[in-house]
Amino acid sequence: MSIKLIIDSTCDLPEEIIEKYDLDILPLRIYIDGKEYLDKVTIKLENLYELMRQGHHPKTSQVNINHMKEVFEKHAKEGNECIYLTISSELSGTYQTALLVARDLKEEYPDFKLKIVDSKAGSTAIGLMAYETLKQIDDNRTFDEIVESLEFQVNHIEHIFTVDSLSALYRSGRLSKSAALLGDMFKIKVILSLKEGAVEPLDKVRGNKKALKTMVDIAEERIGDFKDQLIGISHAEDLEGALKLKEMLTERLGIKDYMINLIGSSFGSNLGIGTRGIFFLNKKPKDYISLV
Numbered sequence: 001m002s003i004k005l006i007i008d009s010t011c012d013l014p015e016e017i018i019e020k021y022d023l024d025i026l027p028l029r030i031y032i033d034g035k036e037y038l039d040k041v042t043i044k045l046e047n048l049y050e051l052m053r054q055g056h057h058p059k060t061s062q063v064n065i066n067h068m069k070e071v072f073e074k075h076a077k078e079g080n081e082c083i084y085l086t087i088s089s090e091l092s093g094t095y096q097t098a099l100l101v102a103r104d105l106k107e108e109y110p111d112f113k114l115k116i117v118d119s120k121a122g123s124t125a126i127g128l129m130a131y132e133t134l135k136q137i138d139d140n141r142t143f144d145e146i147v148e149s150l151e152f153q154v155n156h157i158e159h160i161f162t163v164d165s166l167s168a169l170y171r172s173g174r175l176s177k178s179a180a181l182l183g184d185m186f187k188i189k190v191i192l193s194l195k196e197g198a199v200e201p202l203d204k205v206r207g208n209k210k211a212l213k214t215m216v217d218i219a220e221e222r223i224g225d226f227k228d229q230l231i232g233i234s235h236a237e238d239l240e241g242a243l244k245l246k247e248m249l250t251e252r253l254g255i256k257d258y259m260i261n262l263i264g265s266s267f268g269s270n271l272g273i274g275t276r277g278i279f280f281l282n283k284k285p286k287d288y289i290s291l292v
Contacts, residue, residue: 001079003137003146006071008063008094009039010087011119011126012234012261021134024071028087028094028266029061039265048265049237049273058269062094069101076105076112081143083150085130087266088197089118115147120197121157124232124261125279129153131230131259135289149285156283159194160202160218162211164238164274191215212241215278216248222282223253229288231255232279236263241276249278 007013008026018025027038032051037043039060048058075082089095098116105112119126129150136146189211191203205214231249235242242260249255262268263275 001081003143004075004080004082005130005133005137006075006082006084007126007130008087009041010092010122010264010266011085011130012124012264013127013130014259014261017131017134023130023134024075026063026068026071026094028063028092030265030269031059031061032056043265045262045265045268049268052269052273058265060092060266060269062092062097065097065101068098069105072101072105072112072114073109076109076114081113083115083117083133083143083147085117085119085126085133085150087126088120088122088194090120090194090197091122091199092266113143115143117147117150117154118197119157120154121159121194121279123159123263123267123277123279124234124259125157125159125194127259127261128230128232128279128281129157132285132289139289149287152283152285153281156281156285158219158222158280158282159277160191160215160222160279161193161234161271161275161277162189162191162215163271164236165272167272191218208241212244212248212276215245215276216252219249219278219280220253223280224282226281226284227253227255229281229284230257230259232277233258233260234263234267234275234277234279235260236268236271236273236275238274238276241274245276245278 006024009028027041030037030039086095095118102114102116133150187207189205190201191214193202205211233242233245246258
């Protein structure tokens with residue numbers, strides 16, 4: 001019997017971490033021109049972004065319920081204790097589906113210990129929490145200690161991100177078409193965050209340089225004294241912008257450790273190419289481990 005972490009494909013992690021820990025990853029589904037793909041399984045990020053550059057607009061759907069049940073049941077039969085860290089319930093129905101599957105499995109496997117945790121997050125924010133959880137499992141923490149720490153992180157994870165084009169926010173229903181057109185015309189950049197798992201605007205500025213500075217300003221304000229942590233940076237095919245954020249955070253805050261990821265299919269398709277984000281904890285968890 002062992003403790004296992006399950007994630008879905010909205011959790012962005014470096015490939016070497018995925019391979020090291022042999023993670024179970026439940027893929028969300030992506031639809032392009034009526035064809036279904038499994039996120040990061042039957043379509044790779046590079047292919048998705050290339051299709052987006054060609055003018056395609058992918059749609060996403062939650063994890064297949066039958067596949068989810070198969071993975072849970074495998075661990076139930078093996079006698080493992082599992083934690084499933086899901087995409088924010090405000091952004092997908094995956095969390096609610098997982099609760100239903102877990103309830104049904106409990107009837108057949110009453111001793112199966114499965115905790116479903118709503119990350120209230122996305123992208124590398126989930127990746128940071130997943131990595132800390134994996135390190136705690138390696139450190140032989142108890143199941144309850146790990147869940148307690150994870151729930152603390154869920155309540156203290158920060159997202160600060162901006163999109164390159166406001167048309168992506170129009171397509172996702174978060175902005176009117178006229179506002180998106182005017183914003184792009186005048187090079188307006190909206191700074192966004194997640195509050196209780198839902199997207200909310202923080203600020204709007206003019207120009208890319210000002211947007212990056214504002215993101216770092218907000219990070220400095222929110223990170224407080226907890227600068228000795230692993231910081232996440234994500235980008236949708238804008239490595240230059242991601243590295244600029246890293247440089248600014250290092251110069252301003254003295255940050256040393258980073259996890260830099262390409263934004264996954266679900267968030268990338270909804271926010272658009274050129275999106276950049278910073279992710280971190282605003283309060284230090286007890287017995288924090290996750291430094292590179």
